[in-house]
Amino acid sequence: MRMLGDIDVAEDAVQDAFAEAVKRWPVSGPPPSPAGWIITTARNKAIDRLRREAARAGKHAQAALLQAALVNEVEPVEEGVVPDERLRLIFTCCHPALALQARVALTLRLLGGLTTAEIARAFLVPETTMAQRLVRAKGKIRDARIPYRVPEEEDLPGRLAGVLAVIYLVFNQGYGGRDELAAEAVRLGRALAELMPDEPEVLGLLALMLLIESRRTARMVDGELVLLTDQDRGLWDRELVEEGQALVRRCLEIDRPGPYQIQAAINAVHSDAATVADTRWDQILALYDQLMVVAPTPVAALNRAVAVGEVDGAAAALAIVDGLALGHYYLFHAIRADLLRRLGRDAEAAAAYDRAIERVENQAELAFLTRRRSLLP
Secondary structure, three states, X not given: OOOOOOHHHHHHHHHHHHHHHHHHHHHHOOOOOHHHHHHHHHHHHHHHHHHHOOOOOOHHHHHHHHHHHOOOOOOOOOOOOOOOHHHXXXXXXXXXXXXXXXXXXXXXHHHOOOOHHHHHHHOOOOHHHHHHXXXXXXXXXXXXXXXXXXXXXXXXXXXXHHHHHHHHHHHHHHHOOOHHHHHXXXXXXXXXXXXXXXXXHHHHHHHHHHHHHOOHHHHEEOOEEOOHHHXXXXXXXXXXXXXXXXXXXXXXXXXXXXXXXXXXXXXXXXXXXXXXXXXXXHHHHHHHHHHHHHOOOHHHHHHHHHHHHHHHOHHHHHHHHOOOOOOOOHHHHHHHHHHHHHOOOHHHHHHHHHHHHHHOOOHHHHHHHHXXXXXXX
């Protein structure tokens, strides 16, 4: 991307190089430097592609410049201040010239292992809308000639919000069933905490992921999804819980609260309770109140409503939920269905479960909602 200045051309060139490797390497064996071979072949493929399109203005000249720049040995990639290779790429792609949502979405697509459909679900927008955003983001990078370079130390704070959002969304996708993504997100969180140990939101994100990850074994039993309130807490990974709680305490000492720290503190309160009956819902509600001051979003308001339901009752929670414009989000309908069920409004609850089932993508969550729906008369 640094050489070509165009994400689409770079992706196509690397894809062509991998296709060539699939044909050649089983016959000739892998080269001494597989990465170098891929990069050199991708450069050649890009030149060939640009020459085939020479009728388009400037393409022939661009191909000639690339040919002149081509060298036999691949230059080493500059490491800079970010030693972890994937984290370095995420910082590189989270360029502040793009709007925050655009840079996060584009980085998720290029480096996070997420499809356009998965990214669209994470942002609660239609897939076509997200596809258009990605195209526009790539176009801005190309037209503004935004360089792809390894960020300097002074660049990191301005890119941190995007990097945190990328890691957290990769973790969320992984926690929904793609274990390798969740593990990679936690690894990146640890690398980021080593790089920026005094940034409380970095510590907060790592704490949040560890506390959620600690419940993975209890979340699925015999292929069935188990809600947090119904989980066997003896199955929780106590080492991860203790590590996450220690990070939350460290954040409290720094005393610069942010959304990841507050969400981590909410999960720490859950992890403090030996049983669901011991859960301090008043503390959780107070933390959600703080979250709504620091980072008010409809999803945060929806989660806060769950805590309101435990403190003030289902009717109070339902009044909040009904005021949220989240009709496209399956969890909105699932939470609303549960509140209606608790209020004895079974017909309305069944209809809400049906709407949630129509919108859910994850198979385990689909099975859970279908079973809940079947229990209603």
